[in-house]
Structures are given as C-alpha cells and as structure tokens.
Amino acid sequence: MTLLGPNPSQPAVTLEALYFGPIAAKVEVAATLLRSCAHLVMQDAACATLVAELAAATQALQSLLSTSGMTAQCAACGRRADGGCCGAWVADQSDAMLLFVNGLLGWQPAALPDRRPTCAFLGPSGCSLRVKPFLCQDYDCHALSAMIDGADGPGIRHLRAACAAHYLALEQRTLSVLGQAGWLAGG
Numbered sequence: 001m002t003l004l005g006p007n008p009s010q011p012a013v014t015l016e017a018l019y020f021g022p023i024a025a026k027v028e029v030a031a032t033l034l035r036s037c038a039h040l041v042m043q044d045a046a047c048a049t050l051v052a053e054l055a056a057a058t059q060a061l062q063s064l065l066s067t068s069g070m071t072a073q074c075a076a077c078g079r080r081a082d083g084g085c086c087g088a089w090v091a092d093q094s095d096a097m098l099l100f101v102n103g104l105l106g107w108q109p110a111a112l113p114d115r116r117p118t119c120a121f122l123g124p125s126g127c128s129l130r131v132k133p134f135l136c137q138d139y140d141c142h143a144l145s146a147m148i149d150g151a152d153g154p155g156i157r158h159l160r161a162a163c164a165a166h167y168l169a170l171e172q173r174t175l176s177v178l179g180q181a182g183w184l185a186g187g
C-alpha cells in the first residue's frame with residue numbers, strides 16, 4: 001500500500017528514497033520536498049534556528065577555505081576533465097536530505113548535467129553545494145592536507161565540526177517535522 005502525504009496526489013516520501021538510489025532520483029526527491037515542505041520546516045522554530053546557525057557556520061567555513069587557498073585548489077582540480085577528487089561516484093554519496101537542507105540554504109536543484117565522470121554538483125568555481133557530503137569534508141588530498149596543517153587549520157576544523165553538529169541536529173529535527181506532518185512514509 002502506498003502511503004499518501006498531506007496532499008492526496010503526492011505520495012509520502014520513504015526513508016529509502018531520501019537516503020538511497022541514483023543521484024538524479026535524490027535530486028528529484030529534494031526538489032519535491034523543497035516545493036512542498038520547505039515552508040513547513042521553516043515554520044518550526046527549532047528548524048529555523050538550526051538553519052540560521054548552519055548558514056552562518058557554512059559561510060564562515062567557506063570564507064576560511066577561500067582565504068586558506070583550499071577553494072582555489074579544489075576549483076583548479078575541478079576544471080580537469082575527470083573532476084579530480086570530485087568524480088561522479090562522490091556525487092552519489094549525497095542524499096536527498098542533504099540536498100533538501102542545501103535548498104533551505106539557497107541552493108537550487110536543477111536537472112543534472114550530463115558530464116560524467118565529474119560530480120554533478122561540480123561547477124566552474126568548485127562545489128555548488130552549501131553543505132557537502134561528509135566524505136567530501138575529509139579533504140583527503142595531499143595538497144589540501146598540507147593547507148589544513150597551516151595557520152587556518154584549527155579554525156577550519158572547528159567550523160567543520162560546528163557545521164556537522166548543526167547539520168545532524170537539523171536533519172533529525174526535519175525528519176521529525178516531516179514525520180509529524182505525514183510527509184514520511186512510516187514516519
């Protein structure tokens with residue numbers, strides 16, 4: 001039996017669809033949730049606070065990554081035909097919840113460019129996501145490792161941890177809001 005969301009023409013979203021499957025399908029799920037439920041999530045005071053905290057932390061992290069040279073390093077690799085570290089297989093690590101949260105922070109889901117083998121979220125100036133998959137935040141790269149050992153390292157580590165904490169809290173709270181409103185199948 002298919003469970004229905006609050007709108008009878010819109011099936012409730014399953015955890016399977018939120019967290020598994022091909023990246024194009026996850027982008028579609030995130031786009032549907034953004035259209036249907038973003039207002040609902042932002043009406044929840046705890047979610048709104050967490051979104052604001054996450055936005056501030058990601059902005060501060062982006063700024064430090066930029067001044068440390070890490071953003072330029074990633075963008076340079078991103079201009080390679082294979083996308084460097086940002087290969088297509090990494091895009092699959094994103095889930096629809098991560099993309100939904102990115103949408104709350106201003107990211108716009110769009111039809112995925114057919115440019116494999118690079119990650120679908122890799123743009124001309126680097127990653128287009130505000131919050132990246134955890135795998136991407138490991139900075140598992142010799143050049144970036146050298147940079148993160150520099151003066152900005154402690155600040156970057158602190159902000160990366162703050163982003164993760166805000167994100168995880170927001171994810172949990174969002175699941176609860178969606179579940180209570182009937183948007184999660186089984187929620």
Ligand code: SF4
Binds near residue numbers: 091
């Ligand atoms: S999500 Fe962003 S950082 Fe991660 S592989 Fe894709 S473009 Fe690179």
